[in-house]
Each structure stands twice: as C-alpha cells, then as structure tokens.
Amino acid sequence: MSGTSSDRPAGARDRDSEGRARNARPRDGLGRPLPYGADGVPRQPEGVVRTPPATVAEAQALLDAGKPFHAHEVFEDAWKSGPPAERALxxxxxxxxxxxxxxxxxxxxxxxxxxxxxxxxxxxWVADTGERTxxxxxxxxxxxxxxxxxxxxDSGASGAVDAAERAPRLRGGGA
Incomplete structure (x- = not known):
C-alpha cells in the first residue's frame, strides 16, 4: 500500500504478504494507529519464537522504553508458541x-x-504450578x-500514566 489513505480505493483493506488482512498504518509507542505516511515506531514482528529468557529480556526492554503494547506482542508470541503448561503465565x-x-x-x-x-x-498460574520465579x-x-x-x-490518584515510568520490573519485583 502506498503513503496516504487518499491513495487507497474506498473499502480497500491492507493485506500482508500471505493475503491476510493486516492494518499497515504506522503506530505510536502505545500501539495507536497513526495516519498513513506518518512516522511511527517499528512494529514487533509477529510469530517470533524466542527462548523464555529472551522473551523476558525483550519484553522488559520494551516496557522500559514505554512501549507496553509492543511488549504485549512479545508475550503473546511466547503464549502462542510455548509449552501448554506455560501459556497461562x-x-x-x-x-x-x-x-x-x-x-x-x-x-x-x-x-x-x-x-x-x-x-x-x-x-x-503460581498457585497451580507452585513456581514462584x-x-x-x-x-x-x-x-x-x-x-x-x-x-x-481507578481512584484517579495516578493522573496520566507514563508507561515507561510505571513499567513493572519483571525481575526484582513489581515496579
């Protein structure tokens, strides 16, 4: 697809190389779609099989960078490709x-x-497996x-949430 929405025929859908519908609009760091032709952040590739330690490291780096939407995609890859016993985690x-x-x-x-x-x-998952770390x-x-x-x-006490500032520490407990 080319640069702007005006370049696309009405009702046309973005498709990936295999013909599946995929929104090709650029996204911001929180995964919100931007206008066609805008500068967005690089997307996480989908369907990547990583080792669990690599999953944790990549997700933490994305969380630290204020990109929790992208970290979710890394976790989603682990959920979909990992052993059934770990999918809930x-x-x-x-x-x-x-x-x-x-x-x-x-x-x-x-x-x-x-x-x-x-x-x-x-x-x-912890209760079911007994695995704490x-x-x-x-x-x-x-x-x-x-x-x-x-x-x-919920209380409004947090005000606007800065995703990088409020990112959890996956290793070392909480925030």
Whole structure:
C-alpha cells in the first residue's frame, strides 16, 4: 500500500504478504494507529519464537522504553508458541502489558480491568504450578504492582500514566 489513505480505493483493506488482512498504518509507542505516511515506531514482528529468557529480556526492554503494547506482542508470541503448561503465565503477562497500555492511553476502566485480570492470571498460574520465579521473574511482585497500579488508575490518584515510568520490573519485583 502506498503513503496516504487518499491513495487507497474506498473499502480497500491492507493485506500482508500471505493475503491476510493486516492494518499497515504506522503506530505510536502505545500501539495507536497513526495516519498513513506518518512516522511511527517499528512494529514487533509477529510469530517470533524466542527462548523464555529472551522473551523476558525483550519484553522488559520494551516496557522500559514505554512501549507496553509492543511488549504485549512479545508475550503473546511466547503464549502462542510455548509449552501448554506455560501459556497461562505468558497470557497473563500479555494482559498486564495491555492493561498498562490502556492506562497510558487514558482508558481508566479498561486499563484497571486488564491489570487486575493479568494479575489474577499470573497468581493463578503460581498457585497451580507452585513456581514462584519462572525464568527469574518475580511474578508475585509483578501481580502486586499491577493491582496497585489498577487501584491508582481507578481512584484517579495516578493522573496520566507514563508507561515507561510505571513499567513493572519483571525481575526484582513489581515496579
């Protein structure tokens, strides 16, 4: 597809190389679509199989850079490609990243809800497996971070959420 929406026929859909519908609009650091032709941030490639330590490192770097939407895609790859016994863990972490994304976008209700849902998912995974520090992550500490941020977002005490400033520390507990 070319540069601007005016270059596209009415009703035309962006497609990937395999013909699947994919929005080709550039995105900002929080994953919001920008106008065609605008400078966006590079997207995370989809379907990348990483080792769990590489997943944690890449997701943390993206969180630290204020790109929780992109971190969610890294977690989503692990959820979809990892062993079935770990899928709930990675899905919960993806939900936490999306919750931070929504909170940073100003979506108070959605942000708080997804932060709590992700916290519950990782807590349930810990309860089911007994594993407290998978791949060096302090998932219990991250769940505490998520619930505290959800409460702050709900109460309005957090004000505008800066995604980089409020990013969790996956290793070393919470924020």
């Amino acid at each position: 990675w899905r919960g972490l993806a939900q936490l990243a999306v919750g931070l994304t929504h909170a940073a976008r100003g979506n108070v209700t959605g942000g708080a809800r997804l932060l709590r849902r992700g916290a519950g998912a990782v807590e349930e 998978p791949y060096g992550m302090d998932v219990s500490g991250v769940a505490v971070w998520a619930r505290e941020l959800a409460d702050a977002v």
